[in-house]
Amino acid sequence: MLEEIKMRFDDISNEFKEQFDEMAKSAQKIAITSHIHPDDDSIGSTLSVYYYLTENLGIAKSRTDILYTGEGPERYERFPGYNKIRFVRDIAEKINEYDLLIITDASGWHRVSVSKGIENYKGKRIAIDHHPTAENQHNLHLLAPQYTSTCEIIYKQFFDIKNISKPEAEAILLGILGDTGNFRFISGKRAGVLTIAKEIIEKFNINIDEFKSGYDYVSLESLKVLARLINNIKVVKIGNWPPFLYSVLDLEYAASSGDESHILSEGKAKFIDYLKAIKDVGWGFVVVPRAHNTCTISFRSEPGSVNVRLVAEKMQIGSGHDHASGATISVKDPKDAANMIINWLENNSMEE
Numbered sequence: 001m002l003e004e005i006k007m008r009f010d011d012i013s014n015e016f017k018e019q020f021d022e023m024a025k026s027a028q029k030i031a032i033t034s035h036i037h038p039d040d041d042s043i044g045s046t047l048s049v050y051y052y053l054t055e056n057l058g059i060a061k062s063r064t065d066i067l068y069t070g071e072g073p074e075r076y077e078r079f080p081g082y083n084k085i086r087f088v089r090d091i092a093e094k095i096n097e098y099d100l101l102i103i104t105d106a107s108g109w110h111r112v113s114v115s116k117g118i119e120n121y122k123g124k125r126i127a128i129d130h131h132p133t134a135e136n137q138h139n140l141h142l143l144a145p146q147y148t149s150t151c152e153i154i155y156k157q158f159f160d161i162k163n164i165s166k167p168e169a170e171a172i173l174l175g176i177l178g179d180t181g182n183f184r185f186i187s188g189k190r191a192g193v194l195t196i197a198k199e200i201i202e203k204f205n206i207n208i209d210e211f212k213s214g215y216d217y218v219s220l221e222s223l224k225v226l227a228r229l230i231n232n233i234k235v236v237k238i239g240n241w242p243p244f245l246y247s248v249l250d251l252e253y254a255a256s257s258g259d260e261s262h263i264l265s266e267g268k269a270k271f272i273d274y275l276k277a278i279k280d281v282g283w284g285f286v287v288v289p290r291a292h293n294t295c296t297i298s299f300r301s302e303p304g305s306v307n308v309r310l311v312a313e314k315m316q317i318g319s320g321h322d323h324a325s326g327a328t329i330s331v332k333d334p335k336d337a338a339n340m341i342i343n344w345l346e347n348n349s350m351e352e
Helices: 014-026 040-056 116-120 150-158 166-179 192-203 208-213 220-231 251-255 261-276 308-314 334-346
Strands: 007-009 030-033 064-069 085-088 100-104 124-129 140-143 234-236 244-248 283-290 294-301 318-321 324-329
Touching: 007 014, 014 100, 014 124, 014 140, 014 150, 030 040, 040 064, 040 100, 040 150, 040 166, 124 150, 150 166, 150 192, 166 192, 166 208, 220 261, 244 261, 244 334, 251 283, 251 334, 261 283, 261 294, 283 334, 294 308, 294 334, 308 318, 308 324
Parallel strands: 007 140, 030 064, 030 100, 064 085, 100 124, 124 140, 244 283
Antiparallel strands: 234 244, 283 294, 294 324, 318 324
C-alpha cells in the first residue's frame, strides 16, 4: 500500500524537489539503494543523493544509509563516501529498519532485491531513474529517460555548479561518463550533458584520464573471465532477426571463482563492449550465473539494430534502454537461459 502522496514526474521540477525534501526531512531513517551489480551510474547516483541529504539538507548521517544487495566492486573505493555503502545478502532482510527508501537508477523491486520479500516494504519510497519503463509505483517518482544518466538528473534537480563540492561533483561525473560511454552515446537532443561535464571538469581541474584510471580497471582474474566468454562466443541467425552474437559463462567455470561475484561482473562488463562492435553482427547478449540459482542477462545492440529493451520486456524478464537492457532470471544453468532466449526468438518475429 502506498501511503499519502503518489506522484510521478517526467522531468525535473521545483515541485518534485519540494516533495522530495519534505519526505526526506520528515523521515526517521533513510535507506538509499540501487540495482544489483552496480555500475558507474548506480554508484554515482547513490553517493550523490547521500551527499545531498547529509550535506545540503543537513540530515544526520546516522539517519542515512546506502544499502545494496550483493557484493560491492572494489574499484570504486577511491570515491569519498563509498565506505558508507553496506553490501548485504538481500536488502529485503534489512529494509524494514527504515521508513523511507530512495531508489536510484532503477524503479523495479526485482532490480534491487533477489526475493519477493522486498514487495512487503511498508515505508514510503522515492525512485529517480532514466530508464524508459516505470516498473513499479512509488510515492514519489521521477522518471526522465530524456537524460543520459540518473546522475545527470540528480545534478540538474538538486545541485548547482556554484555550490557543488568536489566529492559531489566527482560522483556525478562518474555516472555521466559511465552511461554516456565517455560521451560516445550522446545525441544532439542530449548534448546538454556536455555543459555539465565541462563545468565540473573546469571547476575542479579534473583530468579525465587520471580520473578514470583510479577506478576503470579490471583484475587479472576478471580478464580470465573475459577470455572465457570470448572463447564461448557463438554467432547465430534466426528467422528475420539480424545475426547476433552471444556467450555464456559456463556454470562449472563460474563455480571455480567461488564467491567472488564482482570478478564475474567485471569480466562480463568488458565483454559487453564486443556485443555491438563486431562487424556484420549488430547485437547480442551474454549470460552469467549468479547466487541463489539465478542468471543475469545483458543485451546490447548498435543504433538502428534490434531494440533490446523491447525484447527483454516482451519476454517479461527485464527492461532497460533501447540498446542496453538486462535481466536477472531464476534459472540455474546459463546455457538453459541462453536456450530460453533463442527459443523465444525462434517463435517471435522482429516485426512483432
